[in-house]
Structure formats: C-alpha cells, structure tokens
Amino acid sequence: QKSPQREDEHEMEAMNLTEAVNETLLQRSIRSISAPYDCSRNNIVGVLVQNASAFLFPCTIEYSLICAVTLYEMWKHLKAKPTPVTTYHVCRSWSTNSLGIERLGQHFSVDCHSAHKGLFAGILVLVLTIISLVLFLVLNQDPLYKHLAVFEVSLCEMTLYSVCTLCVLSCMLRIRVLRQVTQKSSSLDSSLLVMAQAGMYVYCTFSVIGFYYAEDTIVPGGMTIEIIGLIQTTMQTMLVIDGTSRRCKNNSHRKRKPGRQIITFLIIANMAMWMINTLEKGHAMFRPSHLKFFGLWTWTVITHVSMPLAIFYRFHSTICLFEIWKSAYKKQNSKIIRAVVLRLEVLRRFARDCIRHPEGEISGNFKPQDHGLKTGNKHTVRDTLTVSLSAFYGKLLIVLGLALPVTAAVIPDATVTYDGFYLYLYLGSLLFLLYMYAGVMTEEVVQSVSRKTSAFEMSSKRLRTPGTAPQQQVKYGSFYLRMGVAGFGVGSMIHACLHFGMYFELKSDSACNEILVAITPLAHAAFIIMQMIFIFSDNNKLVEEYSYTVVTRFGLMHMIATNLCEWLYVVVEETKYDILKFRNSTDMTEENDTLGNWTHTPDIHPDCWNTYIMEPLARNASEFLFPCTVEYSLLCAVILGVMWMNACSDPSKPKHKDSTASVNYEGRQSGVNIIYSRSVSQYSVDCASAHKGLFAGIIVLVLSIVCLIMFFELIKFPEYVSIAVFQVNVWETVLFFTTTVATFICGYIIKDIGIIRSRRKLELEHIVLLVTQTGVVLYFMFQIIGEFFSLESRESWAIMRIVTPMAAMIQSICQTMLVLDAWRRRCDTKKHMTDKPGKQLVTFLLISNLAMWVISRLKNGRAEFYPLQLKFYGVWAWTIITHVSLPLVVCYRFQSTVCLYEIWKHVYKTRSS
16 A cells, blocks of 8 residues: 555655756747747836746756655655564764763764865855856847957856866875775765766767857857866766765874865855856857757757756755765764674664564574774775766767767768767777677686686686576576567668668769778677677676676676667657658748758768669668667667676675575576576476467457558548548557556456565566656657647547547556566466466457557657647657657567566466475
8 A cells, every 4th residue: 555655755756857847848938939028028027037037947947856856765765664663772873072072963063174275265266256257247238248258258167167177186186095985875966966967968068069060259169168077077076976985094184184175165166167057058049159050949958958957966066075075074983982882783683683572582693783884995996986987988978979960960071970989889899799708708618627627626616606506597688578689689780781781882982982881880780799699698697707897897888878879879860851851841941940950961972872772772661670779779778787787786795695585486586587497598388378368469460450551551542541540549549448458357367366575676677668668658648738739629539639649658557567566476376377367368468569569660650640749849849759759669569568478477387386
C-alpha cells in the first residue's frame, strides 16, 4: 500500500519540474511574440512584470530545480513505517566550544581563520563585476556605444574565467597534502553539480561553434572566452569532487589550512559568474550572430535549455565550495573519542538484539560500524579521479555529437569536421575492443598453460574469480535482448555499407575524391560487428578486474558516447531531411524565418557524382534503417552503461556474493539477468498452456498487417485519405483496448503466484523499458494536445484522434506495471506448475506487442502522417518531437516483447525441488 506522504512528495516534485518547463517556455514565448507585449504597454503592473521577468524567471527555474531534486531525494528514501522497537541511542559525535561545553544539534559554528585574503579579493572581483554589468546595461541602450559595452563585459568575463582557472589549479595542488577519506555514499551535491555541468558544456560548445563560423566582430575573443569557461568548469568540478573527500591530516594543516584562501575567493567569484549568466547571457538576443547563424528556433532552444542549468551550476558551485571550506578544515574528534563511540555502538546493537530475542538466540557477529569517514588509500584516490575524468570525457563527446551535426546542417562545409569526429569515435572504440580481445586471449593462454604446468598453478587461481565455477559465465542482458541487438545491428550495418558504396560513384578528380566518404562508414560497419561480438562475449572478468579499470572505464565511456552520438546524428539528419522536404514541397514563408542558414545543399557537390544509384537507394532505405540504428545504439548504450558502472564499483567490496544468499534455483546473478547453472549455449522452452494465446496473437498480427496494407494503399488517393486514417485509428484503439484488458486480467490471475523477496534493484531490461516508455508518454501526449486544440466538430469521428493516443498511453502504463510485478514471480506449487496461470495471456501480449511494433515502424515513421499536428505545432516542433520520441516508442514495443518473453520462460519454468 502506497504511503500518502510518499505520494504528496512525488506530486510536489512533479509540480516543480512542470513549473520549470513552463517558465522556460513562457519566457521564450514572451520574447518571440510581441503582440501581448504591445497590448499591455498601458498597464503599469503588466509593464513591471514584463520588464522584471528577465531577472526573475531564472530565480523561478533554479528554485524549481532545487526543490524538485530535494523532494525526489525525500521520496526515494521514504520507507514503510517500521515496527516500533525500543532502542538505545548513542551520540555518535559531539560539538563543543573552547570551554568543552556541549552544544545543541541546531548550533553551528564557522571558523573564519585563514580566509580574509580570499574574502577581500573575492569582494573586489564581485564589485568590479557589478560595475562591469552596470556599464554594459547602460551603454547597451545607446547604439553608438553598443560595441564598447560588449567589449568591456567580454574583457571582464575573460579575465574572471582566466583568474578562476589559475586559482582552481593552484587550489588542487595545495589541498593534495590533505588526507583522502571515503564516504559510504556519493554526495548529492556533487551529483547535482555534475548534472548541471551538462548545461555549461552545451552552451559553451555551441557558442564556440557559432563564433568560429559566424565570424562575430562585435565580441572580440568570444571563442577564447567560451573555451576558457569550458576548461574552468571542468577543473572546478574536479576540484569539488576531490575536495569533498579531503580532511586535515595533522595540527599543522589545521593551523595553516592550505588552500582555504583560494576556496574563499572561488566562492565569491562563482557568485560573480552567476550574476553574469543571469543578467547578461540568459537571453537568446545576447548573441545576435548566433541567432542569425543557427536560426531563431535552434538558438532559442539551445539558450533556454542550457543556460538555466549553467546558472544553476554557478549557484550550486558556491554551495559545494562552501561545504569544502567548512568541512575540510574542521577539527575532528580525537581517536580516543571515536573508539569510545564504536564501543558504545557495539553495546547498543547487543542490547537491541537482546530485546528482539528474549529467548537468548542472539546473533554473535557484532561488527562496530564507523559512521564517520574512513581514510582512503591510493587506489581510492585513483578510482575517484578516473571515474570523474571518464564521466567528463563522455559528457564532452556527447555534447560534441549533438553540436557538430547541427552545425553541419547549417553549414555543409562543416561536413568534413564532423566526419573526422565520427571517425575518431569509431577508431577509438575499435582500439579499445582490440585491447579487450587481446586481454581475453592472453587470459585464455595463461589458463591453458596453467592447467598443464604446475608452475603456473598459483597464476590460475589468481585469475579465477573467488567463489565462481570456471564453466560459469555471466552475460549482460537476456538472450532475447542480445538477439535484438544483433538484429538491429544488422540493419545498422546495412545502412553503413550503403553509404560506403556511395564512394565508388564519385569522380576521380582531386576536388571530389573525399576519402572520408569511404573510411567513415567502413569504420562504422567494423565497429558494429566488433561491438556485437563484445556484447555477446563473456568479458565480465576483464570489465571487473581491478588491474584493467583505468583503461576499461575510459574505453567503455568512449563506446557509450559513440552510441549516443550515433543516435543524436540520426535524429538531427532525419529532422533536417523532413524540414527541408517540407520547405521544398510547400510554401513555408513563416518557417523559413526560423530556419536560419539551414540549406538543402548536399554534403557532396552534385558535379562530383558519376551516377546516382547508391545515393537515392541509401536515402530511400534510411526510412527503415535509421530506426534500426537508433534502437541498436540505445540498447548498446544501456548495456555498456551497466558494464561501466560495474567497472566503477568499489574494488575493495566483493563482487560476487555467496551463492547461498539467494534462492538456489536462480544460479549465478550477473547483475543484469539470471543465468542458470547449465551451459549458457543451452536453452529449454516449455510451450505448454500457450496455444490459445499463440493463435489469438497470430490473428491480431494478421489483422494488423492487413490494416497497414489498406492504409498504405488508400493514402495514395487524396479522396480516401480520411478513410485510411480512420480505419487504422479504429484498429489501433481496438488493439490497445484489448491488450489493456488482457493486462488487467493477467495481473489479477498471477497475483497468487509466489514472489521472490530477495530481488535486487532494477534489471537492465527494466531500465531500457522505463527509459523507452518516456518516449511513449512524450509522443502520445503531444498527439493528444495537438488533436484537442485542432478538433473540428464537423467530423463525426474526429474524437478517435484523441481516444487512440490516450488508449496507447494507458496500455503502456498498465503493461509496464505488469512486467515489473510479474518479473519477480515464480511458480512455487505443483498446482501452479501444472495450470500455469496467466501464460496464455502473456503469450497473447507478447505477439500483440510485436504487432504494435510493426505498426509503429511502418505507419508512424514520418512526421507527415499527422498533418493536424504538423499544422498546429509547426514543421520545426512536430518534426523534432517525432524524431526524438518515435524511436523510443518503437524500442519500447520491442523491449516489451523481450520482457514478456522472459516472464513467459522463467515464471512458469518447472524446477527441481
């Protein structure tokens, strides 16, 4: 039963997130639509609100983000009310003043020693920044002094970023003498800082590209400013992550407080940078050259998505730096006091067990728990550094993977740049995979020799994971999921080979001989094959082996970034193709104003082609092959993400628990899926009690194919377009309603089947399912909104356009809940193993999801299939919505079949007693 408090926390969190999105969209609307602004000029309050919104909107966004994250943490840690047990609380820490008098828990003290120099230097920087902003706002009003205003504020910004970068580097060197400690859980503040840093990366990267290609003469050194800002952001985040775990080692450190002056300066300097971002950079109009280069739509979206995160990053940096300023140099309790606390903790646990077990059956294992901080070692310091650096590296690659295709869509001459970037991604991934395969071959050779030669017996024992049988293997993901990876990988590889064939149609002239046209798709195809082999292989030993963690973390993150960049490339290319297709086929005068420099100039000059065979073939096939690339990239990114998290886990903790801790029939657990004790190449399937659901599902699949054939035939004739849309909407509604009813009945039938209580956190299949369901909700929610406001009363069946997406949303939510519940169930009685309750319905749902996957792939694949939404949202908005969310919808239907198949196979499996 859900806790009302938990529901309230979740509702407040959702309200804050909704408020943040609403404020962002409202701010963009006020700046782009001038009619409401002109109508309210005579209203004093309206004028005041509009003039103040530029400064107050960022406050609303930051407030909503902070509240949403805080409420999420409250919601995550809420648990059911425990049974009241008499406990004896022991004070784990004391706070005393100089006289030794104990303070209350609400009393806080701040030691300002060794901070005055940094304080006054920071105040000086803050005052100069305010003066610079005042001059900018005043001079910017006069067109004669606009260039001077931009010049002085750019000079101030460059100086501030440069000084802060040097200070961060100096502080990192100074605090190295402090001891490294480890905490039991990662800091929430550090996680928030890393998330907000993505906004800085996006804004700075797009700004650098805009300065490079737009040749802005108004902002001198603009590209240098953004590059220095990017470097300063990265180094400061590393300083925060490292400084959070630093503590004074001895009395000399507590007296000198190394690095505290610089941290004080950085706290105030970040406040100054927060003011610059809020008052100066928070508007798309601040960069007129970028607005012209990227277009009104693109640059406005980039600014209002990334800049609130950049503003929040500066604010949160002050919080994290203040926590370091306060905690790193704080006097810790003596070793004697900590020893007494641990002794009292033992007594407290002993007394608690005595109360719980009055008969005398008391657990004899009493291990004192140190609730404080533990001193770290060299491995801990290296692990923290490599994890942070690999995360920053992957984040930077992903941002570039978004920025470069957008730039190539604006300027065709930039195609060589992003071709070189993707070539770097593919070759880097191939080198890492070759390194991993070399490690596997080396390990196999050593194990083979160790079995024959007694001299290598100790080496063989060392290479084996403790508590694991040599023949047992751990796979990432179920067999069906990995088969999906293989199938989608084949489609992606076919698309890469078609692009490789385009090279042979080019002329042999030096101006047309673009070697990257051949090398890039060839490297892409090789990367797809090698990655599929890697995912199917048993490489968990090398992934989790400590001696390989540094290379493994960076290599896996590089592969994750490669897959996500491939996804972003597909989204940008398909969006560009649809927008330009509509612009060339219809009158889009209004839309042309928002497209900026987007042109239909091909990547290769038309005079360079000898023939036009492969290029049209690749273009026509992309409609079906691009979704394969998206689904393949998404699945691989999630699987590699789980591998990366395992590689980033604490090496001091045992990676494999005792097999007796879990249910015997589960065998070894891979952290992702259950693999049974027999050979991983052997599978058994019990098809009993499934024939009715099988034939019902086949009927649904056949009717879906017939409906699609009618749709594609009727839509060719303008007079039958409405009939084509109507019949397919009716069938989709019937299909969604039928599967929803089947989901409810199945959930009711299986409620008596036993549940495995000792289940881990979300499986890999569940992560993919929940991530892709976001696309389902996004896609159909925008459909409902567009249809509601475009509803025409003269059409008697127009209401079906709202009922169909609403039924799809309800069906996906109910089905996801069924999957999460049924995944933990196992038949535990002879009656259940004989009757197999619910298996017929699971079979029906499995094939029905396959039918819905076919419909999503063939019918919903293009933006022009929804003309009302296209007219309501505009070509730009609806095309982006379609190409971002629809691949997730398609992948959700496939992933649902994967999860339902795993339920079908494991829940009803007959097991030995």
